[in-house]
Structures are given as structure tokens and as C-alpha cells.
Amino acid sequence: MKRFKGFVIKEFYHIFRDLRTVVILFGIPIAQLLLFGYVVTNEIKDAKIAIYDQSKDYLTSKLTQKILSSGFFELEKNLDSYIDIEKSFKKGKIKEIIIFEPNFAKNLEKNGTANIQIIADASEPNTANMLTNYTSAIINTFSRDINPLAQQPLQIITETRMQYNPDLKGVYMFVPGIMAMLLMLISALMTSISITREKELGTMEVLLVSPLKPIQIIIGKVTPYVLLSFINAIVILLIGNFVFGVPIQGSIILLLAESVLFILVALTLGILISCATNSQQIAMMISLVALMLPTILLSGFIFPIENMPLVLQWLCQLMPPKWFITIIKTIMLKGAGFDYVWKETLVLIGMMCFFIIVSVKKFKIRLE
Amino acid sequence: MEQTPIITVKNLVKKFGSFVANDNLTFNVYKGEIFGFLGANGAGKTTAMKILCGLSLPSSGEANIAGYDVYKDTDKIKRNIGYMSQKFSLYEDLTVYENIRFYAGIYGLRRKVIREKTALLLNKLQLDQEKDTLIKSLPLGWKQKLAFSVAIFHNPKIVFLDEPTGGVDPITRRQFWNMIYEAANKGVTVFVTTHYMDEAEYCNRVSIMVDGRIAALDTPGNLKNEHNVQTMNDVFLKLARSS
Numbered sequence: 001m002k003r004f005k006g007f008v009i010k011e012f013y014h015i016f017r018d019l020r021t022v023v024i025l026f027g028i029p030i031a032q033l034l035l036f037g038y039v040v041t042n043e044i045k046d047a048k049i050a051i052y053d054q055s056k057d058y059l060t061s062k063l064t065q066k067i068l069s070s071g072f073f074e075l076e077k078n079l080d081s082y083i084d085i086e087k088s089f090k091k092g093k094i095k096e097i098i099i100f101e102p103n104f105a106k107n108l109e110k111n112g113t114a115n116i117q118i119i120a121d122a123s124e125p126n127t128a129n130m131l132t133n134y135t136s137a138i139i140n141t142f143s144r145d146i147n148p149l150a151q152q153p154l155q156i157i158t159e160t161r162m163q164y165n166p167d168l169k170g171v172y173m174f175v176p177g178i179m180a181m182l183l184m185l186i187s188a189l190m191t192s193i194s195i196t197r198e199k200e201l202g203t204m205e206v207l208l209v210s211p212l213k214p215i216q217i218i219i220g221k222v223t224p225y226v227l228l229s230f231i232n233a234i235v236i237l238l239i240g241n242f243v244f245g246v247p248i249q250g251s252i253i254l255l256l257a258e259s260v261l262f263i264l265v266a267l268t269l270g271i272l273i274s275c276a277t278n279s280q281q282i283a284m285m286i287s288l289v290a291l292m293l294p295t296i297l298l299s300g301f302i303f304p305i306e307n308m309p310l311v312l313q314w315l316c317q318l319m320p321p322k323w324f325i326t327i328i329k330t331i332m333l334k335g336a337g338f339d340y341v342w343k344e345t346l347v348l349i350g351m352m353c354f355f356i357i358v359s360v361k362k363f364k365i366r367l368e
Numbered sequence: 369m370e371q372t373p374i375i376t377v378k379n380l381v382k383k384f385g386s387f388v389a390n391d392n393l394t395f396n397v398y399k400g401e402i403f404g405f406l407g408a409n410g411a412g413k414t415t416a417m418k419i420l421c422g423l424s425l426p427s428s429g430e431a432n433i434a435g436y437d438v439y440k441d442t443d444k445i446k447r448n449i450g451y452m453s454q455k456f457s458l459y460e461d462l463t464v465y466e467n468i469r470f471y472a473g474i475y476g477l478r479r480k481v482i483r484e485k486t487a488l489l490l491n492k493l494q495l496d497q498e499k500d501t502l503i504k505s506l507p508l509g510w511k512q513k514l515a516f517s518v519a520i521f522h523n524p525k526i527v528f529l530d531e532p533t534g535g536v537d538p539i540t541r542r543q544f545w546n547m548i549y550e551a552a553n554k555g556v557t558v559f560v561t562t563h564y565m566d567e568a569e570y571c572n573r574v575s576i577m578v579d580g581r582i583a584a585l586d587t588p589g590n591l592k593n594e595h596n597v598q599t600m601n602d603v604f605l606k607l608a609r610s611s
Contacts, residue, residue, distance in 0.1 A: 002473070002476075003473055003474050003476060006469070006470055006473035006474065007470075007473075007474065010459070010462065010466070010470045013459075013461065013462055013466065014459070014461055014462075017461045018461065201455060201457070201459075201460070202453050202454070202455030202456070202457050203455075203457045203458075203459060205451070205453055205457070206451055206452075206453070206457040206471075207474070208423060209421050209422075209423065209446060209449070209451040209528075210446060210451075210471075210474045210475060211443065211446045211447045211474065211475060211476070212474050
């Protein structure tokens with residue numbers, strides 16, 4: 001035990017005497033979280049629109065007012081002709097144009113229908129989609145308000161409620177995603193680098209010749225990273241909660257326990273990587289390319305897994321972060337307990353055991 | 369010199385698939401001896417040394433290190449040997465004292481013992497002022513001496529030196545060999561591999577490996593006489609060419 005303590009102390013010296021390591025451990029997580037939280041956002045706020053009102057009656061002005069007062073849109077310009085539409089889009093500032101047909105109010109009163117055209121700049125498809133959806137929603141509410149229900153007996157009204165994230169805040173998605181990504185980065189990358197560094201420096205052979213058992217060496221090397229990753233997980237949760245207002249509905253203890261499990265999965269993966277290579281550079285490449293990109297792309301962090309081709313969906317099932325993200329979303333946002341995440345937990349435990357078994361088999365005790 | 373064998377190797381064979389890295393090695397190393405283990409790259413030195421350090425098992429044959437069997441007692445072997453490689457194996461970002469404390473600690477030495485021995489050692493190496501200096505700011509020669517001192521800090525019966533003088537200037541090498549003699553005089557058996565044939569002359573006995581076999585084993589003087597040449601370098605070339 002005393003030997004082990006000395007080993008861990010030595011490892012902390014390595015970490016805190018290397019500025020780069022400290023930055024990777026503590027700087028990057030916070031910077032990433034703030035960046036993703038503030039910069040990458042799919043919410044709409046003050047989108048620039050133009051209106052081509054050919055009718056200019058009391059109804060169109062009322063509707064225009066309603067759209068502009070929603071907070072999502074900002075009127076950039078009133079158009080006077082169809083030719084202006086193309087021109088406005090080409091300038092690039094205006095994202096959406098709303099066109100009222102002539103005699104809008106009259107048509108509505110006489111025929112019961114009137115037409116509005118919404119044209120969106122779909123060179124940014126996601127934004128265009130969202131803008132038109134928001135606009136239609138406002139118009140639907142408006143038409144329901146001015147049309148008493150009695151006139152249309154068979155009308156079906158949908159009432160949408162965005163459960164667990166009523167304001168559709170992007171940060172709700174990013175906090176779990178970033179947490180998975182950062183824990184993966186720190187745990188897998190840092191352990192694989194620190195183990196391969198001992199191999200490169202030749203200190204690993206001295207350790208192997210010493211009475212320390214290989215398993216003691218490995219545990220001694222990863223223990224500091226378990227502690228530091230755990231601190232990071234807490235920092236991420238705190239920032240998510242206090243800076244971005246992401247709620248923690250479920251049990252914090254369960255959440256932290258699942259985080260520790262995920263840290264261990266990532267660490268065993270890092271150990272596996274360091275068993276497969278002898279150089280820090282290769283370890284870093286494998287960690288970044290083989291772990292970071294799939295974590296971002298295939299974990300459901302940014303892109304929904306359900307929309308992927310079937311083969312990729314299968315691939316996603318192999319990604320540890322995918323399961324972890326599901327777990328933390330369920331606990332943080334839905335407030336569910338262990339009985340809702342035990343399956344995912346089992347999968348992570350299974351993955352960890354698999355990595356350990358493969359690492360032990362691959363761990364070559366050699367003097368090279 | 370007393371002739372108590374501390375390493376006995378008998379018919380030791382190590383195969384990797386069909387490749388025979390160590391072909392029927394048989395030799396003894398005696399207590400307090402400086403034993404040179406020579407051979408070209410790829411001759412099987414490293415493989416043999418790994419087996420003797422308890423890091424890998426032979427395919428067949430017997431080997432006994434400091435009274436312990438390489439098949440059964442690798443743990444005990446590890447506790448009784450020291451090891452130093454060409455890379456010196458000190459942590460560059462730790463101080464002199466932290467390195468000593470760490471390595472002594474993994475051999476289970478008590479803190480009080482470590483402190484006392486460190487003081488003596490630093491005094492001997494004239495490194496008292498450098499106790500809290502990071503290894504990376506020490507000159508190469510000092511690192512090497514310190515690495516050797518760390519390797520024998522826990523009083524091992526045998527110390528294995530794997531090309532310990534690589535990349536060091538001749539004067540420092542000379543000083544380093546003085547340390548080796550000193551250790552040998554205290555009864556530590558020194559098992560050393562080297563590329564420098566002038567260093568082979570400093571050994572009590574040398575073995576020369578060629579293609580996985582021991583092609584010659586005797587004192588440097590006898591080897592030179594036997595092959596009728598002036599230097600160990602010529603002995604080595606003669607043996608390596610005849611294969």
C-alpha cells in the first residue's frame with residue numbers, strides 16, 4: 001500500500017509539473033463547455049425577415065405584429081414587388097420572407113380561406129426549417145384565435161408540449177454530450193499518453209523489473225486520472241447547472257456513480273490503447289481520431305442516431321458515450337431512477353470488462 | 369575471487385515461433401564478478417537478459433538467479449536484482465530526491481532508511497546541493513551516475529546494466545566504471561552488456577554471443593591469447609566473421 005501511495009504521488013508530480021497536461025485537464029473542459037454552450041446553438045432569436053404585404057388590411061397588420069412580437073423574428077424590410085424577393089435573399093441578410101396575398105381579409109371573410117406564402121433561404125436548411133416551423137405555428141395560433149371553434153366543427157387542434165425541455169434549449173443536449181466527450185478525452189487520452197510516455201522514456205522497463213506487479217503499475221498510473229476526471233465531471237455539472245441552467249432532476253449520487261463508471265470505461269480503453277502502441281504520438285492519434293470523432297458524431301450527441309443509415313446505427317451501439325449520454329439525459333432531464341437506466345449501465349459494465357480482458361491479454365511484459 | 373555461482377544457466381533455449389533467439393546457453397556468473405555480456409545487435413543478448421531478470425520465461429532449460437528459479441520465483445528474483453538501461457530511466461520532471469524516494473519506495477525501503485541513505489549517497493556523489501534539482505537540468509554524466517546509484521540503492525545481489533554507457537564521453541565512462549568496480553568490491557555482481565570493446569577489457573570475464581549462441585567465454589586476457597590478437601575488438605570481429 002505504501003509503495004502504491006508513492007507511485008500515485010509520483011504521478012501527480014508528473015501531472016502538475018507539466019503545464020500542457022494541466023491545461024488539457026482543466027482548461028479544455030471549461031473552455032469547451034462554454035464554447036458549445038454559447039456558440040453552438042440551434043435556437044432562433046431575432047431572425048431577419050422581410051414582409052411583402054399586398055393586402056395591407058387590418059388582419060395582415062395584426063398578424064404581422066403578432067409574428068414580430070414573438071421575439072424570434074425581426075423585420076428587416078417591407079417589400080413592394082416580387083422582384084425584390086430574389087434580391088433580398090441574394091444579399092444574404094434576410095432569412096425568410098412572408099407574403100400576404102391581395103385582399104387577404106376580404107378573402108378570409110368571404111371564402112373562409114386566405115393564403116400566406118412563406119419563403120425561406122434554404123441554403124441553410126436547418127435554419128430554414130426551423131424558421132418556417134415557428135412561423136406556421138404562430139399563424140396557426142392566430143387563425144384559431146380569429147376563428148371561433150363553432151364554425152369548424154371537425155377541426156382537430158394539436159397542442160404540442162416539449163416535455164423535459166420546454167424551451168428547446170440546445171444546451172440541455174450539449175451538457176451531457178460534452179461531459180461524455182470530455183471524460184472520454186481526459187480519461188482515455190491522458191492515461192494512454194502517460195503509460196506510453198513511460199515506455200518511451202525507458203522507465204517502464206525499470207518498473208517492470210521492480211517487484212511491482214504490472215497490475216499495480218497500471219492501477220497506480222490511472223488512479224490520479226480517476227480522481228481528476230471525477231473532479232472534472234463535477235465541474236461540468238456545476239457549470240451546466242449554474243451557468244446554463246440545465247436542471248438535475250434525478251439523484252445526484254446516481255449521476256455521479258454513473259459518471260465514475262463511464263470514467264472507468266474510458267480509462268480501460270486508454271489502457272488498451274497504450275498496450276497496443278509504444279509511442280505517445282500514436283497513442284494520441286488513436287485517442288483523437290478513433291475516439292473523439294465517433295464520440296461527437298456517433299453518440300447521438302449532435303446528430304440523432306435514429307436518422308442514420310442502419311449500418312451506422314449498429315456502429316453507434318458500440319460507442320460507450322452513446323450509452324452514457326442516454327443515462328445522463330435520463331437522470332438529469334427526466335429525473336428517472338436506476339430502474340430506467342440499468343440496461344445502459346449493464347452495457348457499460350460489459351464494455352469495461354471486455355476492455356480489461358483484452359488489455360490483460362495484450363499486456364506484454366517486455367524490455368523494449 | 370571466491371567462485372560461488374550466483375547465476376547458473378544450463379541449456380537455456382528461447383524460441384519465438386521457429387526463430388531461435390537463445391540456442392542452448394550454458395554459463396555461470398560468480399558472486400562479485402563483473403561479467404561482460406557482448407554480442408552484435410540481434411545476437412540474443414536482450415532476450416537472455418529478459419529471462420535472467422524474470423521478465424520472460426525460457427522455452428526450455430534451467431536458469432537460477434541469486435538462488436531463485438526463473439520459472440517459479442520471478443517475484444523473489446525481482447526483489448534481489450537491480451536494473452539500469454541505456455536510457456538511465458530517471459524521471460526528468462522529478463527532483464533528484466524524488467527519484468530516489470520513488471525507486472527506493474517501490475522496493476519497499478522505509479522512509480527513514482531512504483532519508484539516511486540518500487544523504488550518504490548525495491554526499492558521495494557530491495550532489496548535496498542538487499537534492500531538489502530536477503533531473504532534466506543535470507548533466508548527462510551525473511544522471512548516469514545517479515541512475516546507477518538508484519539501481520543499487522536497495523542493495524541487490526546482482527545488478528543488470530544494459531548498455532549503460534551509451535552516448536557518454538570517455539572520461540565520464542571511465543568514472544562510471546570506477547563506480548562499477550566499487551560496487552563489485554562490495555560484493556554486488558555486475559552483469560553488463562556493452563557495445564564498447566574497450567569496456568570489455570574492464571570485465572573480469574566476458575561472453576560473446578553470436579547468432580543466439582555463446583561463441584566464447586573467458587577472461588579478456590585469455591580470449592586475446594587464444595585468438596592471438598591485441599584487443600578485444602579483434603576477438604569480437606574474428607568471432608563474428610567466422611559465423
